[in-house]
Amino acid sequence: MNLKIGxxxxxxxxPEIVTEAMKVLDKVGEVYGHTMDYDQLLMGGASIDxxxxxxxxxxxxxxxxxxxxxxxxxxxxxxxxxxxxxxxDKRPEAGLLKIRKALNLFANLRPAVLYEELKGACxxxxxxxxxxxxxxxxxxxxxxxxxxxxxxxxxxxxxxAYDSLTYNENEIRRIAKRAFDxxxxxxxxxxxxxxxxxxxxxxxxxxxxxKVAGDYPEVTLEHMLxxxxxxxxxxxxxxxxxxxxxxxxxxxxxDEASMVTGSIGMLASASLNETKFGLYEPSGGSAxxxxxxxxxxxxxxxxxxxxxxxFSFDLDAEADAIEKAVAEVLREGWRTIDIMSEGKNxxxxxxxxxxxxxxx
Amino acid sequence: MNLKIGxxxxxxxxPEIVTEAMKVLDKVGEVYGHTMDYDQLLMGGASIDxxxxxxxxxxxxxxxxxxxxxxxxxxxxxxxxxxxxxxxDKRPEAGLLKIRKALNLFANLRPAVLYEELKGACxxxxxxxxxxxxxxxxxxxxxxxxxxxxxxxxxxxxxxAYDSLTYNENEIRRIAKRAFDxxxxxxxxxxxxxxxxxxxxxxxxxxxxxKVAGDYPEVTLEHMLxxxxxxxxxxxxxxxxxxxxxxxxxxxxxDEASMVTGSIGMLASASLNETKFGLYEPSGGSAxxxxxxxxxxxxxxxxxxxxxxxFSFDLDAEADAIEKAVAEVLREGWRTIDIMSEGKNxxxxxxxxxxxxxxx
Ligand SMILES: CC(C)[C@H](C(=O)O)[C@@H](O)C(=O)O
Ligand SMILES: CC(C)[C@H](C(=O)O)[C@@H](O)C(=O)O
Numbered sequence: 004m005n006l007k008i009g010x011x012x013x014x015x016x017x018p019e020i021v022t023e024a025m026k027v028l029d030k031v032g033e034v035y036g037h038t039m040d041y042d043q044l045l046m047g048g049a050s051i052d053x054x055x056x057x058x059x060x061x062x063x064x065x066x067x068x069x070x071x072x073x074x075x076x077x078x079x080x081x082x083x084x085x086x087x088x089x090x091x092d093k094r095p096e097a098g099l100l101k102i103r104k105a106l107n108l109f110a111n112l113r114p115a116v117l118y119e120e121l122k123g124a125c126x127x128x129x130x131x132x133x134x135x136x137x138x139x140x141x142x143x144x145x146x147x148x149x150x151x152x153x154x155x156x157x158x159x160x161x162x163x164a165y166d167s168l169t170y171n172e173n174e175i176r177r178i179a180k181r182a183f184d185x186x187x188x189x190x191x192x193x194x195x196x197x198x199x200x201x202x203x204x205x206x207x208x209x210x211x212x213x214k215v216a217g218d219y220p221e222v223t224l225e226h227m228l229x230x231x232x233x234x235x236x237x238x239x240x241x242x243x244x245x246x247x248x249x250x251x252x253x254x255x256x257x258d259e260a261s262m263v264t265g266s267i268g269m270l271a272s273a274s275l276n277e278t279k280f281g282l283y284e285p286s287g288g289s290a291x292x293x294x295x296x297x298x299x300x301x302x303x304x305x306x307x308x309x310x311x312x313x314f315s316f317d318l319d320a321e322a323d324a325i326e327k328a329v330a331e332v333l334r335e336g337w338r339t340i341d342i343m344s345e346g347k348n349x350x351x352x353x354x355x356x357x358x359x360x361x362x363x
Numbered sequence: 364m365n366l367k368i369g370x371x372x373x374x375x376x377x378p379e380i381v382t383e384a385m386k387v388l389d390k391v392g393e394v395y396g397h398t399m400d401y402d403q404l405l406m407g408g409a410s411i412d413x414x415x416x417x418x419x420x421x422x423x424x425x426x427x428x429x430x431x432x433x434x435x436x437x438x439x440x441x442x443x444x445x446x447x448x449x450x451x452d453k454r455p456e457a458g459l460l461k462i463r464k465a466l467n468l469f470a471n472l473r474p475a476v477l478y479e480e481l482k483g484a485c486x487x488x489x490x491x492x493x494x495x496x497x498x499x500x501x502x503x504x505x506x507x508x509x510x511x512x513x514x515x516x517x518x519x520x521x522x523x524a525y526d527s528l529t530y531n532e533n534e535i536r537r538i539a540k541r542a543f544d545x546x547x548x549x550x551x552x553x554x555x556x557x558x559x560x561x562x563x564x565x566x567x568x569x570x571x572x573x574k575v576a577g578d579y580p581e582v583t584l585e586h587m588l589x590x591x592x593x594x595x596x597x598x599x600x601x602x603x604x605x606x607x608x609x610x611x612x613x614x615x616x617x618d619e620a621s622m623v624t625g626s627i628g629m630l631a632s633a634s635l636n637e638t639k640f641g642l643y644e645p646s647g648g649s650a651x652x653x654x655x656x657x658x659x660x661x662x663x664x665x666x667x668x669x670x671x672x673x674f675s676f677d678l679d680a681e682a683d684a685i686e687k688a689v690a691e692v693l694r695e696g697w698r699t700i701d702i703m704s705e706g707k708n709x710x711x712x713x714x715x716x717x718x719x720x721x722x723x
Contacts, residue, residue, distance in 0.1 A: 096560050126487050126597050148508075148528065153563035163531040164567035168508065171523040198611070200456050203513035207524035233615045234622035237486050237597060251558075255593045255615055262594035 006032075006316060007040045009069035014048040014095060015289025016299035016352075017075025023301035023356025024073060024308045027328075030360040031312070031321050042069055046102065047077035047095035048086050057098030063105045071315035072106075072282040073308055076289035084291070103144050108274035108282055109174070110181045111144040111253065112310075115240075115260035118269060120333045123344045125265035131239065138243040139189065140260055141182040142253025144274055146174045147204070149250050170204045170249065175211040177277070182247035183219040192223045192244035196232045196252055208249060229256070236260050261286050268300030268341045271307040279315045283307040297351040300339040302329055305359055328362035366392075366676060367400045369429035374408040374455060375649025376659035376712075377435025383661035383716025384433060384668045387688075390720040391672070391681050402429055406462065407437035407455035408446050417458030423465045431675035432466075432642040433668055436649035444651070463504050468634035468642055469534070470541045471504040471613065472670075475600075475620035478629060480693045483704040485625035491599065498603040499549065500620055501542040502613025504634055506534045507564070509610050530564045530609065535571040537637070542607035543579040552583045552604035556592045556612055568609060589616070596620050621646050628660030628701045631667040639675045643667040657711040660699040662689055665719055688722035 010025065012018040025041065032039045044062045051057055057077075066072050078095040081087045086095050102108070117125055117135045125132055151167035179195075186193045195212045197205035209226055216224040227235065229252045235242060236259050248256060261267045270286035285303030293299055306329060313322035337358055338347045350358065370385065372378040385401065392399045404422045411417055417437075426432050438455040441447045446455050462468070477485055477495045485492055511527035539555075546553045555572045557565035569586055576584040587595065589612045595602060596619050608616060621627045630646035645663030653659055669685035672678040697718055698707045710718065 091560065091566065094560070100561070126491055128486060128488055131486055149561050155563050155567055158531070161531050161533055162567060163529060164562075164564040166528040166562045166564050168526040168528065169523060171518070171521050173521055198614075200451065200454070201460070201509050202524075202526045203515050204524040204526050206451065207515055207522060230614045230618040233593065233619040234627075237619060237622045252615075254558075254590045255612075258590040259593040259597060259619065262597045267594075 004037045004316070004318075005040055006037055007042070007068070007070045008311070009044050009066045009072035010041050011044050011046045011072060011074040012049070013046065013075035013077050013289065014079055015076055015291040015294040017077070017289055019295070019297065019299050019352045020285065020301040020304040021073065021075040023352060024304040026356045027305050027325060027360045027363065028308050030363040031324065034324075034363055035318075035321050044072070046074070046098045048079050048084070050098060051086055051089070051093070051095065056093065057095050058101045063102065066102065066106060071280060071311045073304075073311060074282055074284040075304065076285060076287065078289045080291040100149065102282070103274060104150060106280065106282065107145065107276040109143060109145040110178055110275040111142040112185070112273045112275070113140045113142065113257040113261065113286055114138070114270060115140060115257070115264050116270070117264050118266060118333065121266045121269065121342050124342055125263070127237070127240070127263060132241070134241070136240045136243070138240065138246060138260065139185060140246045140253060140257040141178065141185065141248070142257055143174065143178045143249045145250075146170050147250035168202070168204050170207060172207065172211050175208050176215055179212045179215040179247060181275070182245050183215060183222050186222045186245040187219065190244040191221055192225070194225050194227050194232070194243055194246050196227050196229050196246060196248035196256065198229050199226070200228060204249070212247065232256055233259060236263055257286070266342055267303070268339065269302050269306070271303055271310050273307070273310045273314055275314060281311065281315050283311040297353060298340050299352050300341050301352050301356050302339075302359075305329060305356070324363050325359070328359045331362050332358045364397045364676070364678075365400055366397055367402070367428070367430045368671070369404050369426045369432035370401050371404050371406045371432060371434040372409070373406065373435035373437050373649065374439055375436055375651040375654040377437070377649055379655070379657065379712045380645065380659050380661040380664040381433065381435040383712060384664040386716045387665050387685060387720045387723065388668050390723045391684065394684075394723055395678075395681050397681075404432070406434070406458045408439050408444070410458060411446055411449070411453070411455065416453065417455050418461045423462065426462065426466060431640060431671045433664075433671060434642055434644040435664065436645060436647065438649045440651040460509065462642070463634060464510060466640065466642065467505065467636040469503060469505040470538055470635040471502040472545070472633045472635070473500045473502065473617040473621065473646055474498070474630060475500060475617070475624050476630070477624050478626055478693065481626045481629065481702050484702055485623070487597070487600070487623060492601070494601070496600045496603070498600065498606060498620065499545060500606045500613060500617040501538065501545065501608070502617055503534065503538045503609045505610075506530050507610035528562070528564050530567060532567065532571050535568050536575055539572045539575040539607060541635070542605050543575060543582050546582045546605040547579065550604040551581055552585070554585050554587050554592070554603055554606050556587050556589050556606060556608035556616065558589050559586070560588060564609070572607065592616055593619060596623055617646070626702055627663070628699065629662050629666070631663055631670050633667070633670045633674055635674060641671065641675045643671040657713060658700050659712050660701050661712050661716050662699070662719075665689060665716070684723050685719070688719045691722050692718045
């Protein structure tokens with residue numbers, strides 16, 4: 004099979020970690036007989052440096068021509084990087100928002116998994132995480148406050164800023180369906196998170212999710228208020244299977260959940276549209292402080308490549324092979340510094356990529 | 364001194380825990396020579412049962428006539444209580460939103476403290492909480508999404524819901540000033556939380572907060588994105604002194620922070636207006652599952668009464684006396700069930716109130 008993959012190496016540690024994921028993909032291609040056809044695309048700071056804007060129309064066009072996009076990370080140090088002297092909507096992160104909308108990537112999947120071997124890094128006490136946890140956060144990614152109308156105006160001499168939050172039933176239905184579909188392949192529980200005691204958008208959210216749930220009698224649906232969910236993630240993360248929520252709540256809760264695992268350098272993510280197309284990237288940021296040092300953990304990106312094979316190409320065996328290779332390398336005791344603990348062997352970004360590719 | 368205090372016992376465990384706080388206040392009055400003039404007011408479910416609405420104009424008028432209001436908790440079990448058959452804006456919680464606006468309670472202070480004696484209940488590993496933490500969350504309480512315009516309409520056959528988020532510079536300035544004033548009496552650090560990489564309201568927020576910071580050269584100001592803050596509360600809560608944020612982010616983050624302490628039954632809160640007036644209530648909810656059982660922890664409400672004496676009446680010695688009494692009772696090993704651990708003595712709500720009053 005020929006896999007046409009857009010590659011956005013991105014900023015900070017992005018190029019280093021994406022290089023390792025490509026190494027692993029190449030090995031998969033060799034072993035399973037696929038050809039990888041990469042198209043290297045610019046986005047974020049790297050695009051600003053070349054084109055003056057974080058995302059060009061040409062990049063969008065070329066991304067659309069691919070079957071999937073693998074991405075590193077976007078952005079730099081807001082305090083020191085010249086990118087942050089630009090107007091907010093010209094900065095690296097604006098490229099991220101723009102590509103989500105342009106490619107209609109409405110479904111953001113972020114697994115938050117506690118790896119048995121990495122329990123030491125989890126900030127929660129062992130009695131809470133006993134037996135591990137494994138949840139999938141499904142965040143709506145192209146609606147709500149992050150894509151609302153906004154303006155800042157002077158009214159009677161007073162500066163006033165407006166943002167708006169809109170959801171329609173179609174937007175809610177399509178993400179809810181995705182969440183229930185995924186729950187069917189997991190532990191069949193969906194926790195839909197909203198603020199229905201206050202917001203109209205949350206009330207519509209709840210109503211539409213209930214309706215979709217009617218088509219999935221095997222799945223248990225529960226509603227949870229966002230403030231309560233922020234508590235429950237810390238108190239008892241094991242209770243969750245699939246968390247379904249709107250854009251901003253998902254932004255906050257998925258970051259909280261990934262920190263609760265203690266191993267953000269291990270967490271992949273996928274952003275999907277209505278077809279098989281998706282953009283795959285690590286959950287963590289561009290970590291400009293360690294960029295170029297060869298010490299970043301490439302595993303989140305490698306696991307994102309596995310998600311890509313699974314969701315965009317239906318190559319389940321190949322995706323399994325990558326996930327198994329990662330698990331084996333961890334079991335053998337190899338660690339990058341972010342997940343290092345006593346009695347283990349510390350390796351850099353490149354060596355970690357070699358080890359995982361070697362297990363395919 | 365004569366203290367005119369409105370008392371809203373509220374729903375669920377509310378009446379039980381407020382009764383103990385009044386017992387402690389009465390003892391303070393006895394010892395320090397103050398008279399407590401209570402006006403018992405109805406709000407939430409208790410008001411619905413009597414008046415059909417969660418908050419009457421008469422209650423608002425009487426609350427305004429008081430120097431401060433002490434409150435238990437509002438609301439019931441959303442799955443079983445008939446209150447939740449009503450339209451959303453007629454439910455118990457709607458009373459809470461209405462009274463905040465009616466009394467202009469724009470500054471919500473929620474301390475999140477790890478009590479040395481209760482470290483066992485904290486969900487975080489000891490290496491993270493070593494030495495304890497003590498932060499104050501300052502949430503803007505009368506603006507933003509929770510008080511925006513909202514509507515749900517059919518557009519081309521598709522139901523669409525709208526909420527709006529507005530802040531003007533005056534609203535931001537007054538809460539920022541409060542946060543810096545409080546930081547001056549603490550460790551002189553303010554972390555202002557926003558989503559300035561996306562929202563116009565957050566950009567205005569950041570600008571106004573920076574300006575206010577100019578008047579407080581001794582206070583260190585740092586800006587943090589809300590998704591990052593949700594992570595940092597779990598990763599390293601010790602880094603925070605005062606967290607300053609808008610209404611919805613504050614709702615989510617303050618609940619997360621209180622759960623991170625592991626002792627939500629210990630956490631007080633104050634909601635203040637421009638004057639000395641304030642409404643004081645425990646951070647936790649109405650816990651309908653344990654209502655009437657005499658086992659609820661009254662300490663959060665008792666500490667809320669202490670905050671009231673401090674902020675609304677400038678009775679610092681009296682507030683200190685309550686806080687000291689609580690600390691002593693804990694040191695002696697007395698615990699309600701929510702904070703119980705091995706080798707300690709379990710007591711009910713009433714006995715806990717007696718013990719604390721006995722130490723005044
Ligand atoms: C960079 C920012 C706009 C983005 C978001 O909030 O969506 C990021 O935090 C994320 O979660 O992918
Ligand atoms: C009941 C609800 C409206 C309220 C809020 O979100 O403000 C509550 O969660 C709180 O934090 O006091």
